[in-house]
Amino acid sequence: MEAVEEGTSRNVIYSISENVKERIISETAVSINNQYYHMRFISNNGIYVKYRKPFFKNGVNYIHENKINFFVKADDIYSHCTFTLTFEERYSKETIEYYIEPGETLLDIKYDEIEKIISKPKTIVDLFITVREQDHIVRKEKIRYRTAKYKKDTYFSKKIIKDNNQEINYLSTITPFKNIKLERFSITNNQLKLMNNKAKDPNIWLIGERFDTAQDNGIVFFNWLRANTSIDAYYVIDENALDYQNLKHNKKVLKFGSIEHFKIASKAKVLVSTHDFENILPYKPAKGFFGYEDTLKVFLQHGVLGRKSVEYHKDYYEQPFDIFNVSSMSEKYDVVVNEMGYDKEQVYISGLSRFDNLPIANDNNNIKKILIMPTWRDWLNSDFTFENSEYLEKYLSLIKNKKLNQLIESNNVEINFYPHYRAQSYFKLFLMNNDIKVQYVELGEKSVQSLLIEHDLLITDYSSVSFDFTYMNKPVIFYHFDVERFFRKGILRPIHETFLGEIMYDEKKLVYQIYDYVVNDSFKKAEVEKDSIFKYIDKNNNERIYNSIVENLERQ
DSSP: OEEEETTSOOEEEOOOOOOOOOEEEEEEEEEETTEEEEEEEEESSSEEEEEEOOOEEEEEEEEOSSEEEEEEEEOGGGTTSEEEEEEEETTTOOEEEEEEOSEEEEEEOOHHHHGGGOOSSEEEEEEEEEEEETTEEEEEEEOBOTTSOOOTTOOSEEEEEEOSSEEEEEEEEEOTTOBEEEEEEEEEHHHHHHOOOSOOEEEEEEEESSTTOOSSHHHHHHHHHHHHOOOEEEEEEOTTSGGGGGTTTOTTEEETTSHHHHHHHHHEEEEEESSOGGGTOSSOOSTTSTTGGGSEEEEOOSSOOSSBOOSOOGGGOSSOOSEEEESSHHIIIIIIITTTOOOGGGEEEOOOGGGGGOOOOOTTOOOOEEEEOOOOOTTOOSHHHHHTOHHHHHHHHHHTOHHHHHHHHHTTOEEEEOOOTTTHHHHHHHHTTSOOSSEEOOTTSSOHHHHHHHOSEEEESSOTHHHHHHHTTOOEEEEOTTHHHHTTTOBSSOHHHHOOSEEESSHHHHHHHHHHHHHHOGGGGOOOOOTTTOSOOSSOHHHHHHHHHHHHHHHO
16 A cells, blocks of 8 residues: 655555556545644555545735734534644743634733743743644634734834833734744843934944854854954844854854843944844834934845745835845855845945955865765644655764764874754754764854864755855765755856765765765866856955945945
């Protein structure tokens, strides 16, 4: 018997040959891993099982300051279940729930109850419809606001709560998938007193990456500004971040959400980030919040664009980036101008800040250190999904590969595995106690850039860190076992333009290629054409970025 999941290519169980005309033998409903499925047994030259999730749909009709109107439509299979509207704080995962019935519901938003689950001054509360059979969750879906247009820097409703000590803001917004959420930030009275609501200071620049990191273009550009200019530059990071320990003695490094952070954020004319400004501002980056519309917005990026689609299109912002940094002519026009909608005057071919710190490798270097560094998969959205994924299976198999581990011993080679930060906790469980020669590198042990610099060969899949390796004249081998699924939503540029190196689709050939590079030194015979990726290979990327910002300030 062969089970086929509708809408995918997954085939499981086994087949029984039977040459008869297709007919439905039986239908039933079952619960698998606390999830309901409709099962249909079909006879057609064998016996097949087709299964699907039952019908389930929800949506927001409207959301106001104190009320939300939404609907739920569900298959009869859920008729004996209980339904709740769940508010879940994104970081603590704490929840509050309200019982509802299928159909249309108008519910008061009880902010005093939501406040009880808040763990951080600036946070996000996601909304779900949760369906339970007794104590078991059989379905949990985010609520979509289908009729709303996605903009990152706007909101649909605003609730301000004031007490003796602080002002709390709740803003209703949506994700790229149009899932409704509440963005929450608070400002104490002392913080408000220090904030400057007058004209912005063009000499004060606020810089950052993700709010919990200091390893990318942001920290490199910050350090360059401090060493080479008179700009009053500040870097912001969460005090609980691992990278904060290396920066905490620098007086120009701000703790996210501190009084000084609010003060500088309100004065800074220039905002510079590798990601959205949510990561460097203690309040909502939107028009009307402490002069945000009067700032110069600089997007440093955190990689070279041209592979997977990213969520930085100009149409996603009411207040789009004023400066968008790229590394080549192709990236500027093929991707950022033609695909993402920016004016060519806004896009600067400067190169990435962190490239200035990369040494250009000597072609005669032998391969003694290999780094395996895969990126994330957006469909791995639960523990169960990850633990049963092809992604986990493939990389565990590679790391445990007998020939690869023999290479370490026989050729005195060091191989390190550094998974994506979102996958670290999963791989750690499977690898820390295994007797293998490949070494696991834990998040925070070393910076990404230091890892790239000290290794001679990179094994990755689709990660943009491959560009750093190519910049250094070091070889990259790509492992594309799931290439069609990874780029199921499209690819921005042809594969041959941005994947500069050997591409392997199965483990045996990948390991053979690694062996060939190490033992036979074969990579030296391959010349990589880099013009489509880098216009400049020098030490002046930070200077070009700085000049582009100064040029824009002078025009204002």
